[in-house]
Amino acid sequence: MAVVAKNQGPRAIVGPLVSDIASISGDDVTLATAFYTSGALDVLNIKAKRLRLLMRLNTQSVADWAVGSLDPLALRAFIQRHKQTCGEVSLLISPTAHAKIYSGQNGYLVGSANLSTRALSGSAAEILWFESDDERKRAMDAAVQDYSQKFSPCSIAQLDAYIAANEVKAKELSKKIPREMFTDEEDRLPRGILRPARLGDYDAFLGWLSKHTSPAAKEVLARANGKSNLSGHIRQAFFGLRQFLLGAPDVMYHFTKVDPDSYSFSSDVSTASKLGSFVTKHARDEGPFSPKKWQTYLPKSAGGKQVTGGATSGNLNRMLPLIARYLTVRIGKI
Structure with a gap:
């Protein structure tokens, strides 16, 4: 997807890619998602002065981690990498986060795609809506700010502590979960891939x-x-x-x-x-x-x-x- 010119208007992106998320880079970037995996986080590079992450994480549970819906280790590596390239990186977490919103200077993307290999593989099963109109973007920024009030700040030290206390538990629970629970494993491409015309x-x-x-x-x-x-x-x-x-x-x-x-x-x-x-x-x-x-x-x-x-x-x-x-x-x- 080419970067859309200012005020060009909205467009739908069928079959989003990691590169579509990276294209919104700017001074202030917000990434909000429910699920996230190493397959996407390890290859996503955001250019921003201020990067805000609104991520799903239940510090009282390892269930999402165990089934592969999210990867705290990859999240930590993503944050550490971007602390070297972005002026400021902040993490906010919620155990019920569900929205998928990617907002930056070049527009925002709202749709069904998580920050995962499955969602950002160019599969026609996922759709993102790209918007670059200034007035509507200001309205979206206000909505995202309101949404962020439901989240709690999480420092890198707190994330480290959660990982240290729960990594073994997540691995052990993963072994006990029936394989059919991993049918839609987020860190793999979807089964029955359908490619949109753009590819x-x-x-x-x-x-x-x-x-x-x-x-x-x-x-x-x-x-x-x-x-x-x-x-x-x-x-x-x-x-x-x-x-x-x-x-x-x-x-x-x-x-x-x-x-x-x-x-x-x-x-x-x-x-x-x-x-x-x-x-x-x-x-x-x-x-x-x-x-x-x-x-x-x-x-x-x-x-x-x-x-x-x-x-x-x-x-x-x-x-x-x-x-x-x-x-x-x-x-x-x-």
Whole structure:
């Protein structure tokens, strides 16, 4: 989503992304949510002079933590990281917080999306409403201020104390909870992913490739069309890398500047580690895509089963930069 010009008016965002939340950065930013997970908090970077967090946390219970609806450890890491980049960071908590409001200088977003991997994966199951009109934003700021009165301040020392006293309890309770209770686990992509039009489908990606003349684009398109019997590899890589990059906007933006004709995945230990972690912890079946099948193609360095990666390493060399560029175009970032 491109930053909306001042007073351009409201718009709906079907299939919100972490990058949509980051786009509201400004002097004063408020993030209000019910659930939050490491998958979203670890990759979200807010630029602000003053950052206010209105988060759900019941200091008398570990139930939400145990079922994966929220992650106090990730919240603490998020706060510590932003204390280095923001002038002021404040945390306010409530055991019943439910609203999802993301407000900043460039507008505000109100909808159904929590700060979680599931909600910010570009799934059509979630909708956010973007508003940049000054008068309506002032009204929303007043409403958020009123909403914040229901919260209690929580210092980093108090958060530390809660974590120290309850981390083991949360882990032990998690082991006792029936697995079916984790059906909508917030730190994983949703089951039955449906993608909104803004992200495009596999055919749209191939159409985009056909308009590019780089050797990498030509080779990927040739493989997609059957060269060396690699069409299935290319299809799996498209869905897998799309899931990965949508959930890691910093990685996605980095790869828009990487040359697909010279990039070497086998030499990129950091990206391989990040991809491997994503494949094993977050990836989901999506249409013809199966993480388990993709793992049979991927090198061990990326959570797969191949010693060297074979043809898949060549696909990754070309497709990581190409898909990053494709996605940033589709979501209006370049």
